[in-house]
Amino acid sequence: MGEVLLKNIRKIYGNKEVLKDITLKINKGEFFTFLGPSGCGKTTLLRIIAGLEIHQKGKVYLKGEDISHLSAEKRKVGMVFQNYALFPNMTVFENIAYGLKLKGVNKKKIKNKVKSYLNLVNLSGYDNRNITQLSGGEQQRVALARSVITEPEVLLLDEPLSNLDARLRDKMRLEIKELQKKLGITTIFVTHDQSEALSMSDKIAIFNMGNCMQVGAPVDIYRNPKNSFVAKFVGETNLYDVNISNNDAIINENIILKLKDGKKGNHISIRPQDIMIYRKKKNLVNEFKVNILDIQFNGATIEYICKLKNIKVKIWVLNNTFNHNAFNNGENVFIHLPKESINVL
Amino acid sequence: MDRVIRYFKNDILKHIIYIGVFWILIGFVLYPAFNTFLSSLKSQDGLTLKYYKDFFSNKNNITVVVNTIKLGLATVLVCGVIGTGLAFYVNYFDFKYNNIINKLLLTPIMIPGVIIVIAFIQLYGESGLITSTIELLFNLDKHPYSFKGFYGILFIHAYTQYVYFYLNVSVSIGYIDYSTIEAAKNLGASKLKIFTSVILPTITPALATSSILTFMSGIGSFSAPNLLGHNYKVLSTQILLAKTNNYMEIASVQVMILLFTGLVFLTLLRHYERSTKIEMSVKGKAIRPVKIKDPKKRKIYMALAGFVILTIILPILTIFLLSFVKPGTWMINIYPKEFGFDNYMKIFTKSRVFAPFKNSISMSLWATFFSLVLGVPCAYIINKTKFKAKGILELLVILPWAMPASTIAINMINGFNKPNIFVGNNILVGTYILLPLAYFVGIIPLMVKTTGVSLNNLNNTLIDASKTLGASWKNTFKKIIIPIISPGIIAGAVLGFIRCVGEYTTSALLYGVANKPISIAMVNALYEFEIGLSMAYGVLIIVITSILASLMMKLRR
Amino acid sequence: MKRFISLLLVMLLAFSLAACNSNDVTENKDSEKNEENTELEEKIVVYSTHPEDLLEYVSGKFEEKTGVKVEFINLRGELADRVRAEKENPQSDVMFGGASSLFIDMKKDDLFEKYVPAWSNDIKDIFKDEEGYWTGTIQTPVMLFYNNEMLSEKEAPKDWSDLANPKYKNNVLSRNSLSSSARATIASLLYQYYKDDNMEEGWNFINEFDDNVKGYYGSGSLQFQAIGRKEGAVSFSVLNSIIDNKEKNNLPLSIVDAKSGSPVITDAVAVIKGAKHMNAAKAFVDFVGSPEIQAELANKFNRLPTHPKAIENGKAWMKEAEYKVMDVDWSVVSKKESEWIQKWASEIEAE
Structure with a gap:
C-alpha cells in the first residue's frame, strides 16, 4: 500500500483552468476525501491520479515513484465509478476476475480469490449472476470487489454512493469503511456530500473552482475553517462580513463582538450550536437582545432564527428531556456568542 | 521529449487509419460526385x-x-x-x-x-x-x-x-x-x-x-x-x-x-x-x-x-x-395452370442460370465486409473521439444517403472511366469490382449509423474501468468493446447485406458479364417471359434475407 | 451462437474470394497470349441485344467448334451506351446485334476494329459497312400486326399512318423508348417526313400515335402477353417475335403488309476496338454470320438471314413472303436517331 503525492498539478480544459495548482499528500492507509461542489475539479483530480486524464503541469507520485507519464493500465490503482461500470457482457464472477485474468493468474487461484472477495463484500454465491439482475447496492459491491482484488496500491472511489437511495447509502458508507479498514488500503474518496465526508474520512481536502481550500481532519475542518467557503460548505454556520480593530469585530457598523487576541480577517463565523439562548439577561460578554423571527423543529434539535439589529442569527438548541427552553415566536430573548467559538476568516 | 516520442509511436497506427478512412471516402464518395458535377x-x-x-x-x-x-x-x-x-x-x-x-x-x-x-x-x-x-x-x-x-x-x-x-x-x-x-x-x-x-x-x-x-x-x-x-x-x-x-x-x-x-x-x-x-x-x-x-x-x-x-x-x-409455374405456359390465360419445380431445377443445374445467384451473394459479402472495415473506425472516430475534422468525416459518411441509387451509379461511371489516382491509376468501368464498389458506397451511411448507435450504448466509463484494471488497448477492444457492440454491428451488416443482395437500380447501370446480379437476372427473365424463373430467383432472395433477418433478431436478445 | 455466425461469415467470405479469383486468373493468362499469334484465346465476352435462348444456342455451338468459352450479356437497348462507357478499357470483344444505324453511329466514335469475314462477300452492300467495320447477320423487319380475335381484316390497320388514326384510340400497344427496335422504327417513320423536309407533320404524327397508345412496354414478352390477353389490339414488333408467338404460344395474330412498306433493320456484328481476346473475337464473327449458322438461326429462331444461301436453307415463309420494304437511309437515321428519340421520349411518350 502506498502513499500518494501530488505536486503542483495544473489542468486546463479548453480555455478553462480546471485545476489551478494542487499539492497534496495522502498517507499510506489513509481514507482521504476530496470534497466540493460540482465542477470544483475533484473528480478530474481523481482521474488524473488514475491516469485517465492528462495534466498539463505538475507531478504525480505513488510510493515515491513518479507515475505522471505512466498510462492508466500500468498504474496500480483500483477505481470504482459512479455508475459502477460493470461489464454487461460478463457475469459477476467474470467481472471480478477480469483484472486477475489479465495478469495471467492461474484459473484455480482466480477461483479461490474471487470466492473470498465475494465473501468479503457479502455476495457469496453470486458468481454466475448476470449483472443486469443485480440491485444498485449489489452492483456497487461487485464494483468494489473487482477493484480491490488485484491488490492495487490505491483505491479510488468516484462518488460511489450518489446513485443509491438514502437508507442504502448509509448502509454502504459503513460497508465501504469496514472494507477499507480490513484491507488497510490507501483510499481516495470523492463526494459532494459533506456529511458523508465528515463521517467517513481520516482527512478531507475541500475544493472550490480548481483550488484546494483546506486540508485537514474532519473535526479540524469543522471547528477551524480557514476561509468563508469552507465555513459555509462544511456544516451550517452564521457568517458575517466584519471590520476588525483592536480585537473588536464590527458588523454593519452597529454590532460589536469581542474577539480573542490577535485575530485578523474580513469575516467571522460561529456555528449555530455554539450560540447560547436564554430569557434573563446574564451580562456576559457578546450578549445581545434579539427577537425570534422563526422556529423550526428538526426532531433532535430546535432551530431559532433571530433578528439582531439588521442581521439574522441562526441558533440550534438540543431538544432533550432536560432542555425545555420552549421559546415562542416573536419573543424577545438574549443570546451569547462566546469568544472561543468565533472563527475569524 | 519522452512524451512526444510516446505520442507518436502510439499514433502511427491511428494516423494510418485516419488517412485510409479519408482516402476511401474522398476517392469513392466525393470525387465521383464531383466529377458528375463537373461534367x-x-x-x-x-x-x-x-x-x-x-x-x-x-x-x-x-x-x-x-x-x-x-x-x-x-x-x-x-x-x-x-x-x-x-x-x-x-x-x-x-x-x-x-x-x-x-x-x-x-x-x-x-x-x-x-x-x-x-x-x-x-x-x-x-x-x-x-x-x-x-x-x-x-x-x-x-x-x-x-x-x-x-x-x-x-x-x-x-x-x-x-x-x-x-x-x-x-x-x-x-x-x-x-x-x-x-x-x-x-x-x-x-x-x-x-x-x-x-x-x-x-x-x-x-x-x-x-x-x-x-x-x-x-x-x-x-x-x-x-x-x-x-x-x-x-x-x-x-x-x-x-x-x-x-x-x-x-x-x-x-x-x-x-x-x-x-x-x-x-x-x-x-x-x-x-x-x-x-x-x-x-x-x-x-x-x-x-x-x-x-x-x-x-x-x-x-x-x-x-x-x-x-x-x-x-x-x-x-x-x-x-415460382412454380412451368415456363412458357402462361401467355394467354389469366390463371396459371401448370406447375412444377422446373424453375428451381434450372437455377441449380445450369451454371449460367446459377451464376447471378452466386454473383449477388459474393458481391454483397464483399461490399458488406468492406463497409464494416470502413464503418467501424469511422463510427468510432465520430462518436468516441474529439478529432477536429470529425464534422467533415460525418458529412462524407452521410453523403451517400443523399444520393439515390442512379446517382451513385452515374457518379461511379464518371469517376472511374479514366485513370483514377484513388485506385492506383486504373480504370474501373466495366470491371468486376465497380458494382460491389457502388454497393459499398450505398451502404456506408447505414453501417456507420448502426455501429454508431452501438458505440453510443457503450459507456465510456466501461473503457475507463477496463484501463484501470490493467487492460491494454488491444485487450480492452477485444474483451469489452467488440463483444458489447458486436450485436449492433452484426445487425447493421445483415441489413447492409440484404440491401445489396436485392439491389436493382445501380446494378442495372453498372453490371457486366462477370458480375450479373440476381436482380438483373430476375428482370431479364421477366422480359423474356420467364415469369416463373423470375419469381424463383425472387423466392431464393426472400429465403436468404429472411434467414439472415431472423438470425439478426436472435442476436439482439 | 455468435461464434458460429462469425465462422459462417468467414466461410462465405472465403467462398466468394475463391469465386472472384477464378475470374482474375483467366484474365491474366489471356492478355499474355494476345501478342502476335493467331491462337484463339480461352474465352470471349459478347455484348448483345439478342435474347438469352438465341445467345445460349450460338455460344454453345461456338464453344463446341472452337473450345472458346463464350460469356455474354443481353443489354438490349443499353448496348451502345455500355460499349461507349467502356471505350478506354473495353471489357467486351464482340458487339452482336443492334440496328445498323447504331453501328454507323458508333463507328464514328471509333469503337470498332475493322474486320471483314469471309462470308461477307456474298451479302448485299446494304447489309454491311463498306470499310468493313461491321457486317449484318440478320434481317429484322418490323411489322404492324393485330389480334385477329379483336379486329376483323376490314377493321385492321393498313399502314403505319393508321397508328395515328383516332379509331384506334387506346387500342395500340407499343415498346418503350429503351427498346432498340422501337427506336429504329420510330426513327424510320420520322425519316419519311424528314426526307420530304416535313418534320412538323412528323411530330404531329408521333403525337397522335402517342394519344392512341394504351401502354408502353419494357419488354417484348410483356407486350405480347398484353396483346394475348386482349389489353390492346394493334401493335408492331420485329417479325421473328410475331412468328414466335404465333407458333409457340398460339397467339391469334395477323401481320400487316403496310402500304408504305416496313422498315427492315439490319442486325449486325462487329469486333470491339482494343478487344482483349482479338483472335477469338474475329473467329466469332466468322462463325456467327456464316451461312450455316444463319440458316440454323433462321430455322430455330425465325431470324431472316442476310446470306442468300442461308435464306435458301431457311424456312418456307422466308423464301416466299415478300413484304414491301420501307425506304430508309440508315446513315441519315444513324445521325438523327439520338436526337429524335430523346425528343420523343422526354416530350411525347405517354404525357
Missing part, C-alpha cells in the same frame, strides 16, 4: 451553365422534376398515414396476435423493391390475378382500376416504404409518458387536445426522420416507374434514358438536381436528429395497451387486422406461387 458544367469552351439553362427552359423537363418531387411528397403522405396508423393500432390495442402482426408488418423491408414491383404487376396489372378476379366476381365490363402511372407507383411505394414510419413511430410511442396523459385528462383535456399536446410532440421527431427518409427513397425510386411503363416520368428513369441516348451532360444535370434535392432533405434530417437526442432521456410510465372488451368491436378490429395482413402477405404468397 454537368463542361463543354468544349470550358465551364458553362448552358446545360442547366437548356434543361430548365424545356417545359417537359420541369414537369419531370415536379413529378419527381410530387411523387416524393405523396409517398411521404401516404406512407406516413399508413405507417403511423399501423403503429398506433399495434401498440395501443392489446391483442393476442399483436406480436405476429408486428413481425408480419416488418416483412416488406426484407424483399427487394424490384421483386415486389414484378409481383404487383402480376397481381394488380391490367390482366393481373386480382384485377381479373374482381372483374369475374363482380361481372365488370371495364377494368376497376388502372395500375399504371402515378397511382400505380404510389401504391407500390406505400407497400414498400411504410416500414420506416411504422418502426420509428412504434419506438417513440414507447416513450410517451402515460402519466402526462393522465395529468392532462385530470385537467379536463379532450381526446383531441391530449393527442395534440402530449402524443404529437413525442412522436414528431420520429415523424420528421421517417418523412425525410421516405422522401429520399421516393424521389430516387426507379424500379416502379421503370417497370410500370413510362407513363409517369421521373428523374431516375430520365437519367437512364439520357444515358442510353448518350446525352451524358443531360444525365449529369439530372443527377445533380436529384443530388441537390437529396442534400436539402438530408440537412433537414440532421437538424431533426440533433434535437431528438434530448427527448430520448425522459422516462415515464409507458403507455398501457388497452384491451378491447366489446365483442362487436373485437370482431371489427380482427377483420381490419386480417385485411391489412392479407394485403401485406399477398405479394409474397404470389411470388412463391408463381
Whole structure:
C-alpha cells in the first residue's frame, strides 16, 4: 500500500483552468476525501491520479515513484465509478476476475480469490449472476470487489454512493469503511456530500473552482475553517462580513463582538450550536437582545432564527428531556456568542 | 521529449487509419460526385451553365422534376398515414396476435423493391390475378382500376416504404409518458387536445426522420416507374434514358438536381436528429395497451387486422406461387395452370442460370465486409473521439444517403472511366469490382449509423474501468468493446447485406458479364417471359434475407 | 451462437474470394497470349441485344467448334451506351446485334476494329459497312400486326399512318423508348417526313400515335402477353417475335403488309476496338454470320438471314413472303436517331 503525492498539478480544459495548482499528500492507509461542489475539479483530480486524464503541469507520485507519464493500465490503482461500470457482457464472477485474468493468474487461484472477495463484500454465491439482475447496492459491491482484488496500491472511489437511495447509502458508507479498514488500503474518496465526508474520512481536502481550500481532519475542518467557503460548505454556520480593530469585530457598523487576541480577517463565523439562548439577561460578554423571527423543529434539535439589529442569527438548541427552553415566536430573548467559538476568516 | 516520442509511436497506427478512412471516402464518395458535377458544367469552351439553362427552359423537363418531387411528397403522405396508423393500432390495442402482426408488418423491408414491383404487376396489372378476379366476381365490363402511372407507383411505394414510419413511430410511442396523459385528462383535456399536446410532440421527431427518409427513397425510386411503363416520368428513369441516348451532360444535370434535392432533405434530417437526442432521456410510465372488451368491436378490429395482413402477405404468397409455374405456359390465360419445380431445377443445374445467384451473394459479402472495415473506425472516430475534422468525416459518411441509387451509379461511371489516382491509376468501368464498389458506397451511411448507435450504448466509463484494471488497448477492444457492440454491428451488416443482395437500380447501370446480379437476372427473365424463373430467383432472395433477418433478431436478445 | 455466425461469415467470405479469383486468373493468362499469334484465346465476352435462348444456342455451338468459352450479356437497348462507357478499357470483344444505324453511329466514335469475314462477300452492300467495320447477320423487319380475335381484316390497320388514326384510340400497344427496335422504327417513320423536309407533320404524327397508345412496354414478352390477353389490339414488333408467338404460344395474330412498306433493320456484328481476346473475337464473327449458322438461326429462331444461301436453307415463309420494304437511309437515321428519340421520349411518350 502506498502513499500518494501530488505536486503542483495544473489542468486546463479548453480555455478553462480546471485545476489551478494542487499539492497534496495522502498517507499510506489513509481514507482521504476530496470534497466540493460540482465542477470544483475533484473528480478530474481523481482521474488524473488514475491516469485517465492528462495534466498539463505538475507531478504525480505513488510510493515515491513518479507515475505522471505512466498510462492508466500500468498504474496500480483500483477505481470504482459512479455508475459502477460493470461489464454487461460478463457475469459477476467474470467481472471480478477480469483484472486477475489479465495478469495471467492461474484459473484455480482466480477461483479461490474471487470466492473470498465475494465473501468479503457479502455476495457469496453470486458468481454466475448476470449483472443486469443485480440491485444498485449489489452492483456497487461487485464494483468494489473487482477493484480491490488485484491488490492495487490505491483505491479510488468516484462518488460511489450518489446513485443509491438514502437508507442504502448509509448502509454502504459503513460497508465501504469496514472494507477499507480490513484491507488497510490507501483510499481516495470523492463526494459532494459533506456529511458523508465528515463521517467517513481520516482527512478531507475541500475544493472550490480548481483550488484546494483546506486540508485537514474532519473535526479540524469543522471547528477551524480557514476561509468563508469552507465555513459555509462544511456544516451550517452564521457568517458575517466584519471590520476588525483592536480585537473588536464590527458588523454593519452597529454590532460589536469581542474577539480573542490577535485575530485578523474580513469575516467571522460561529456555528449555530455554539450560540447560547436564554430569557434573563446574564451580562456576559457578546450578549445581545434579539427577537425570534422563526422556529423550526428538526426532531433532535430546535432551530431559532433571530433578528439582531439588521442581521439574522441562526441558533440550534438540543431538544432533550432536560432542555425545555420552549421559546415562542416573536419573543424577545438574549443570546451569547462566546469568544472561543468565533472563527475569524 | 519522452512524451512526444510516446505520442507518436502510439499514433502511427491511428494516423494510418485516419488517412485510409479519408482516402476511401474522398476517392469513392466525393470525387465521383464531383466529377458528375463537373461534367454537368463542361463543354468544349470550358465551364458553362448552358446545360442547366437548356434543361430548365424545356417545359417537359420541369414537369419531370415536379413529378419527381410530387411523387416524393405523396409517398411521404401516404406512407406516413399508413405507417403511423399501423403503429398506433399495434401498440395501443392489446391483442393476442399483436406480436405476429408486428413481425408480419416488418416483412416488406426484407424483399427487394424490384421483386415486389414484378409481383404487383402480376397481381394488380391490367390482366393481373386480382384485377381479373374482381372483374369475374363482380361481372365488370371495364377494368376497376388502372395500375399504371402515378397511382400505380404510389401504391407500390406505400407497400414498400411504410416500414420506416411504422418502426420509428412504434419506438417513440414507447416513450410517451402515460402519466402526462393522465395529468392532462385530470385537467379536463379532450381526446383531441391530449393527442395534440402530449402524443404529437413525442412522436414528431420520429415523424420528421421517417418523412425525410421516405422522401429520399421516393424521389430516387426507379424500379416502379421503370417497370410500370413510362407513363409517369421521373428523374431516375430520365437519367437512364439520357444515358442510353448518350446525352451524358443531360444525365449529369439530372443527377445533380436529384443530388441537390437529396442534400436539402438530408440537412433537414440532421437538424431533426440533433434535437431528438434530448427527448430520448425522459422516462415515464409507458403507455398501457388497452384491451378491447366489446365483442362487436373485437370482431371489427380482427377483420381490419386480417385485411391489412392479407394485403401485406399477398405479394409474397404470389411470388412463391408463381415460382412454380412451368415456363412458357402462361401467355394467354389469366390463371396459371401448370406447375412444377422446373424453375428451381434450372437455377441449380445450369451454371449460367446459377451464376447471378452466386454473383449477388459474393458481391454483397464483399461490399458488406468492406463497409464494416470502413464503418467501424469511422463510427468510432465520430462518436468516441474529439478529432477536429470529425464534422467533415460525418458529412462524407452521410453523403451517400443523399444520393439515390442512379446517382451513385452515374457518379461511379464518371469517376472511374479514366485513370483514377484513388485506385492506383486504373480504370474501373466495366470491371468486376465497380458494382460491389457502388454497393459499398450505398451502404456506408447505414453501417456507420448502426455501429454508431452501438458505440453510443457503450459507456465510456466501461473503457475507463477496463484501463484501470490493467487492460491494454488491444485487450480492452477485444474483451469489452467488440463483444458489447458486436450485436449492433452484426445487425447493421445483415441489413447492409440484404440491401445489396436485392439491389436493382445501380446494378442495372453498372453490371457486366462477370458480375450479373440476381436482380438483373430476375428482370431479364421477366422480359423474356420467364415469369416463373423470375419469381424463383425472387423466392431464393426472400429465403436468404429472411434467414439472415431472423438470425439478426436472435442476436439482439 | 455468435461464434458460429462469425465462422459462417468467414466461410462465405472465403467462398466468394475463391469465386472472384477464378475470374482474375483467366484474365491474366489471356492478355499474355494476345501478342502476335493467331491462337484463339480461352474465352470471349459478347455484348448483345439478342435474347438469352438465341445467345445460349450460338455460344454453345461456338464453344463446341472452337473450345472458346463464350460469356455474354443481353443489354438490349443499353448496348451502345455500355460499349461507349467502356471505350478506354473495353471489357467486351464482340458487339452482336443492334440496328445498323447504331453501328454507323458508333463507328464514328471509333469503337470498332475493322474486320471483314469471309462470308461477307456474298451479302448485299446494304447489309454491311463498306470499310468493313461491321457486317449484318440478320434481317429484322418490323411489322404492324393485330389480334385477329379483336379486329376483323376490314377493321385492321393498313399502314403505319393508321397508328395515328383516332379509331384506334387506346387500342395500340407499343415498346418503350429503351427498346432498340422501337427506336429504329420510330426513327424510320420520322425519316419519311424528314426526307420530304416535313418534320412538323412528323411530330404531329408521333403525337397522335402517342394519344392512341394504351401502354408502353419494357419488354417484348410483356407486350405480347398484353396483346394475348386482349389489353390492346394493334401493335408492331420485329417479325421473328410475331412468328414466335404465333407458333409457340398460339397467339391469334395477323401481320400487316403496310402500304408504305416496313422498315427492315439490319442486325449486325462487329469486333470491339482494343478487344482483349482479338483472335477469338474475329473467329466469332466468322462463325456467327456464316451461312450455316444463319440458316440454323433462321430455322430455330425465325431470324431472316442476310446470306442468300442461308435464306435458301431457311424456312418456307422466308423464301416466299415478300413484304414491301420501307425506304430508309440508315446513315441519315444513324445521325438523327439520338436526337429524335430523346425528343420523343422526354416530350411525347405517354404525357
